[in-house]
Amino acid sequence: xxxxxxxxxxxxxxxxxxxxxxxxxxxxxxxxxxxxxxxxxxxxxxxxxxxxxxxxxxxxxxxxxxxxxxxxxxxxxxxxxxxxxxxxxxxxxxxxxxxxxxxxxxxxxxxxxxxxxxxxxxxxxxxxxxxxxxxxxxxxxxxxxxxxxxxxxxxxxxxxxxxxxxxxxxxxxxxxxxxxxxxxxxx
Numbered sequence: 001x002x003x004x005x006x007x008x009x010x011x012x013x014x015x016x017x018x019x020x021x022x023x024x025x026x027x028x029x030x031x032x033x034x035x036x037x038x039x040x041x042x043x044x045x046x047x048x049x050x051x052x053x054x055x056x057x058x059x060x061x062x063x064x065x066x067x068x069x070x071x072x073x074x075x076x077x078x079x080x081x082x083x084x085x086x087x088x089x090x091x092x093x094x095x096x097x098x099x100x101x102x103x104x105x106x107x108x109x110x111x112x113x114x115x116x117x118x119x120x121x122x123x124x125x126x127x128x129x130x131x132x133x134x135x136x137x138x139x140x141x142x143x144x145x146x147x148x149x150x151x152x153x154x155x156x157x158x159x160x161x162x163x164x165x166x167x168x169x170x171x172x173x174x175x176x177x178x179x180x181x182x183x184x185x186x187x
Contacts, residue, residue, distance in 0.1 A: 067165065
């Protein structure tokens with residue numbers, strides 16, 4: 001018998017619990033640690049050999065995380081909509097842009113009817129028009145044969161009100177771009 005065999009025999013005789021740990025939880029932890037160590041080593045090797053591709057991946061990942069952390073919520077849309085409505089109410093009808101005013105009034109009407117809903121997609125959000133409010137409860141709301149189909153592009157175009165990305169509401173900014181310039185004055 002070799003020295004290693006004798007040591008194992010003595011170890012098993014004195015400490016049998018350590019032998020059972022090799023097949024139990026301790027072994028699983030050791031294998032998990034070894035797997036993660038190998039994965040990190042392989043990742044480091046990949047980054048060293050393909051540095052440009054790795055930097056592109058890291059940039060996309062970092063930007064996605066930044067967009068996720070700065071994704072606007074419904075409260076920010078409500079505040080932006082109310083601010084836009086207040087700005088329209090502070091200027092005269094003679095200089096107010098009619099298209100911008102009509103769109104803000106339409107959005108305020110939808111908001112007061114509680115028909116605006118937010119869909120959060122992680123890095124961006126969509127504000128969509130709900131066909132019916134929560135308090136409306138008729139058969140049209142529950143009947144699937146007469147509702148609009150989601151697979152049609154024109155249905156999406158009618159229902160999407162705004163797109164939120166990195167703490168900005170893109171379509172609201174477009175509406176409010178020249179809200180104080182009446183186009184009829186210059187014709």
